[in-house]
Amino acid sequence: MRTVLDTNVLIAALITRGVCADLLQHCVIDHTIVSSDFILNELREKLVQKFKYTDEEADDAVTLLRSQMEIVDPQPLDNPVCRDADDDWILATAVTDTAKCIVTGDKDLLTIQQYDGTPSSPPQTSQTTRQPEPFSGNRPAHHSPLTRTPPMNPACNSSAHLPRRAFLGGSLTGALGMAGFHGMVEAAAAKKLASQQKRAVVFWLGGGVSQLETWDPKPGTDNGGPFRAIPTSAPGVQICELLPHTAKVMHHLALVRGINTKENNHAKGAVIMQYGRPRRPGFDFPHLGSAFSSLLSKPGNPLPGYISIGRGGNAKEAAFLGPRHAPVVLKEGNAPNNLNLPAGVTQTDDQRRRALRERISRRFSLGRRGADTEVYNQSYDQAAALMARKDLFDFSRFSAKDVERYGKHEFGRHCLMARRLVEEGVTFTKVEHRNYDTHSENFNFHIEQLGEFDRPFATFVGDLADRGLLRHTLVIVMCEFGRTPRINAKMGRDHWGTAWSIALGGSGIKGGAVVGKTNANGTKVTDREVNGGHLFHTYYQAVGIDSKEDFWHNGRPFEKAPKEAAAIREVLG
Amino acid sequence: MTQSTITLPDDLSQTVDDLAQKDGMSREEFIGEAIKHEVFLRQFRTLRERLAAKAQQQGILTDQDVFDRVS
Numbered sequence: 001m002r003t004v005l006d007t008n009v010l011i012a013a014l015i016t017r018g019v020c021a022d023l024l025q026h027c028v029i030d031h032t033i034v035s036s037d038f039i040l041n042e043l044r045e046k047l048v049q050k051f052k053y054t055d056e057e058a059d060d061a062v063t064l065l066r067s068q069m070e071i072v073d074p075q076p077l078d079n080p081v082c083r084d085a086d087d088d089w090i091l092a093t094a095v096t097d098t099a100k101c102i103v104t105g106d107k108d109l110l111t112i113q114q115y116d117g118t119p120s121s122p123p124q125t126s127q128t129t130r131q132p133e134p135f136s137g138n139r140p141a142h143h144s145p146l147t148r149t150p151p152m153n154p155a156c157n158s159s160a161h162l163p164r165r166a167f168l169g170g171s172l173t174g175a176l177g178m179a180g181f182h183g184m185v186e187a188a189a190a191k192k193l194a195s196q197q198k199r200a201v202v203f204w205l206g207g208g209v210s211q212l213e214t215w216d217p218k219p220g221t222d223n224g225g226p227f228r229a230i231p232t233s234a235p236g237v238q239i240c241e242l243l244p245h246t247a248k249v250m251h252h253l254a255l256v257r258g259i260n261t262k263e264n265n266h267a268k269g270a271v272i273m274q275y276g277r278p279r280r281p282g283f284d285f286p287h288l289g290s291a292f293s294s295l296l297s298k299p300g301n302p303l304p305g306y307i308s309i310g311r312g313g314n315a316k317e318a319a320f321l322g323p324r325h326a327p328v329v330l331k332e333g334n335a336p337n338n339l340n341l342p343a344g345v346t347q348t349d350d351q352r353r354r355a356l357r358e359r360i361s362r363r364f365s366l367g368r369r370g371a372d373t374e375v376y377n378q379s380y381d382q383a384a385a386l387m388a389r390k391d392l393f394d395f396s397r398f399s400a401k402d403v404e405r406y407g408k409h410e411f412g413r414h415c416l417m418a419r420r421l422v423e424e425g426v427t428f429t430k431v432e433h434r435n436y437d438t439h440s441e442n443f444n445f446h447i448e449q450l451g452e453f454d455r456p457f458a459t460f461v462g463d464l465a466d467r468g469l470l471r472h473t474l475v476i477v478m479c480e481f482g483r484t485p486r487i488n489a490k491m492g493r494d495h496w497g498t499a500w501s502i503a504l505g506g507s508g509i510k511g512g513a514v515v516g517k518t519n520a521n522g523t524k525v526t527d528r529e530v531n532g533g534h535l536f537h538t539y540y541q542a543v544g545i546d547s548k549e550d551f552w553h554n555g556r557p558f559e560k561a562p563k564e565a566a567a568i569r570e571v572l573g
Numbered sequence: 574m575t576q577s578t579i580t581l582p583d584d585l586s587q588t589v590d591d592l593a594q595k596d597g598m599s600r601e602e603f604i605g606e607a608i609k610h611e612v613f614l615r616q617f618r619t620l621r622e623r624l625a626a627k628a629q630q631q632g633i634l635t636d637q638d639v640f641d642r643v644s
Contacts, residue, residue: 007643008639008640008643009636011639011643012636012639012640013621014620014621014624015621015624015625015627015628015633015639016625016628016633016634016635016636016638016639017621017625018635018636019636020636020639021621024617025614025617028610028613028614028617029610046643050642050643051627051628051631051633051642052627052631053624053627057623057624057627060620061620061624064613064616064617064620067613068613
């Protein structure tokens with residue numbers, strides 16, 4: 001029998017010598033344990049935070065259990081069913097997967113027992129347990145682990161609406177780690193990262209993705225368009241149905257729905273969102289990627305601090321921080337040029353040439369201001385470091401399974417590359433996905449574009465979570481502006497910086513939080529209006545940087561983010 | 574895959590053959606499954622002993638103690 005064991009049952013099995021331990025052993029041998037990344041992540045988190053086990057102990061437990069489980073990737077229900085969106089994912093687990101039994105020690109089981117007329121029973125009488133073998137240990141008097149058969153036709157009526165924890169066993173939130181065995185928690189990678197620095201990945205949806213077709217759907221209104229809102233793994237949070245995979249990782253993400261940048265120009269909007277404020281004549285602020293590269297990269301990290309995968313990126317983005325923090329561009333995802341030595345130049349030749357250059361450079365630097373020569377030296381050093389790590393950009397090193405999971409299209413490859421860069425220690429990665437400037441055929445274009453974006457992005461978030469990397473990595477999905485709520489004559493939406501949304505998650509971000517609100521038609525912000533400055537303060541604080549403290553350059557202070565704005569505390573964890 | 578040769582007492586060998594046949598498995602599959610289960614049980618029990626000792630120090634002795642803290 002395919003059986004889902006609730007997190008609290010797994011914990012009890014691992015740390016006490018009671019019924020649950022016997023049940024777990026029995027299920028491993030005689031049944032199939034179905035689980036989700038959510039359950040395993042929750043298990044790990046509870047072991048560490050609530051029961052004070054070390055990361056290593058928790059990882060050992062998760063790894064061992066995972067090796068005996070089948071991890072499922074449930075599909076969303078067609079319509080919202082329960083009052084708590086998470087419950088729908090629990091139901092979806094039961095309905096989508098072929099699990100026939102949920103075992104939980106949750107107090108709400110009495111409610112479940114009456115739900116849909118399906119009987120529950122304690123494990124000693126359930127079909128999962130051998131009869132009449134007695135369970136050893138301490139059997140709780142009131143809250144024994146109970147089993148139930150999930151409803152196969154989850155048509156909730158109002159009286160049957162269940163609280164989220166009532167269906168703990170099949171909880172799917174986060175199931176989109178989707179990794180199966182391939183996505184096993186990689187404790188070593190997490191530890192390595194923890195000992196290093198925070199980092200960030202920005203997904204740039206160039207052209208301006210529609211907030212109505214993503215993070216702030218308005219179904220059934222004049223401006224809503226044809227798509228429905230769907231429940232997500234974050235309680236009470238709904239997003240557009242074009243993002244079904246992302247819906248399953250929403251408990252890792254927060255939404256800011258009240259952005260008003262007052263800017264409908266592509267280039268100017270892009271500056272506000274990536275530099276935190278409009279361009280100021282006579283002075284260039286650094287791009288967020290360059291700033292993070294400068295502030296977060298560990299000294300001695302040989303890898304670039306800022307890599308941009310896609311089309312854009314140039315040396316000017318670093319502004320006063322210098323070329324060390326300018327983006328290295330992987331044009332269309334390809335490796336930087338000239339990573340191999342020219343034909344006829346041997347390694348020995350190259351080393352001798354470098355040594356000669358360094359000697360000449362040192363002599364030249366004597367008695368001169370060092371900044372400019374230092375910049376040249378840094379460029380050479382970085383080029384050498386990239387040549388030494390050209391394996392990073394070798395796409396053939398990805399497993400066929402990973403390529404399949406992320407999708408074989410260009411954006412899937414870029415997301416997979418971004419995962420590798422995070423794992424390897426690149427501080428800031430920007431991944432571009434373009435063609436959202438949908439002045440005509442907005443809906444068809446969004447079906448196509450978001451259809452490509454959704455799965456690799458959600459897989460990326462799930463993989464980072466599985467590997468313990470997400471809590472160290474700030475993930476942001478942003479663009480230059482949103483799109484007009486009003487649908488134009490060509491079935492398009494135009495530029496709209498007045499009321500739109502972004503999503504962010506990971507390091508320092510409270511998963512499942514939603515801040516800001518737009519009116520029913522989506523035309524203006526009605527609650528908690530924010531601009532690029534607020535967002536920049538939030539990004540900085542999410543990775544542990546004091547956003548109120550200035551950069552210092554040539555003896556002059558410059559604001560990291562506009563002083564008149566402040567971080568959006570509601571999304572900070 | 575690593576190939577291993579094992580020697581079993583005649584009666585145990587016969588029981589293995591009978592049970593494997595009953596479950597529609599080859600002898601090799603049956604023994605592989607049995608070893609896999611045994612490995613898991615030993616790993617699990619070792620881990621549980623380690624974790625349970627620490628739980629006891631926190632006054633967590635029963636399933637119910639866990640449910641009271643995680644529900």
